[in-house]
Amino acid sequence: MEQSSIGRIELHGFNNLTKSLSFNMYDICYTKTREERxxxxxxIDDQYNADRLTEILNHVADIIGAHVLNISKQDYVPQGASVTFLISEGPVVEVPTDTREETPGPLPTSVVSQLDKSHITVHTYPEYHPYEGISTFRADIDVSTCGEISPLKALNYLIYSFDTDIMTIDYRVRGFTRDKHGKKLFIDHEINSIQNYIPDDVKKLYQMIDVNVYQEHIFHTKCKLKNFDLNNYLFGYKKDVLSKEEQQVITEKLRTEMDEIFYGKNIN
Structure with a gap:
């Protein structure tokens, strides 16, 4: 289903649409012993501690043209971290010409636009299976904006910032704004798929599924790496130290874990 073309819109006042991006990523690892786990x-706690996450969110704020009002961050015991940015309208220099197009956003550069009453958050969840030797790192990032630019423009950088085996991405436009004649606008930009905001070289790496509800301006894409190399999932050693039987068992466990996360159900 394709959307009708939306040209440049002259609004009655500030753009009151709320555009929300939820980016959920997983990194999976096989950890055979307690020491490995x-x-x-x-x-993970060192790589994605609160300070590093704050740096990532600062780049996101730059990409969507936000002025950071307040930062709250916390490293948790025994593991995990959270960072929350309250953001407001940034200094307006020029709205990027591709703001309304379905194209991947930039990596960290100076991009500015109007934004108000919004937030960016990230929470991390390192965890492990009680006895199957699987450890999983999950990070949830939410970017909510009001204004002309879509938070989807931050998606390319978020993918770039995390080592991701599986991604689940949700985007929704809520509320309405008005044009200069008072007509309600429930969306102000064209979108057919979140995939259009992901670079082609990244899309080639993933199996991707879309579930979209166009009438409600709800978009969902999930992605799983196509190629599997066991060496990428062993922590601190390579598969050569394992027997062929061990490699087969570990590969099956990892693939099952990835499929369960991707399809959202347990596999017996």
Whole structure:
């Protein structure tokens, strides 16, 4: 289903549409022993601690043209971290010409637009299976904006910032704004798929499924890496130290874990 073309719109006042992007990513690892598991969790907590997450969100704020009002951040014990930005309208220099187009957004550069009453949050969830040797790192990032630019323009950078085996991406436009004649507008930009905001070289790496409700301006895309290399899922060693039987068992466990996350159900 294709959307009708939306040209440049002259609004009655400020753009009151709320555009929300939820980016959910998973990194999966096989950790055979308690020592491996603890080392993996420690590695994740170091790589994605509150300070590093704050740096990532600062770049997101730059991309969507936000002025940061307040930052709240916390590293948790025993693991995990959270960061929340309250953001408002940034300094308006020029609205990017591709703001309304379905194209991937930039990596960190100076991009500015109007924005108000919005927020950016990230929460991390390192966890592990009680006895199957699987450890999983999950991060949830939410970007909610009011204004002309879509938070989808931050998606390319978010994918770039995390080592991701599986991604689940949701986008929704809520509320309405008015044009200069008072007519309600429930969306102000064209969108057929979140995939159009992901670079082609990234899309080639993933199996991707869309579930969209166009009438409600709700868009959902989930992605799973196509190629599987066991070496990428072992922490601190390579598969050569394992027997062929061990490699087969571990591969099956990892693939099952990935499929369960991707399809959202347990596989017996």
């Amino acid at each position: 603890e080392a993996y969790i420690e590695y």
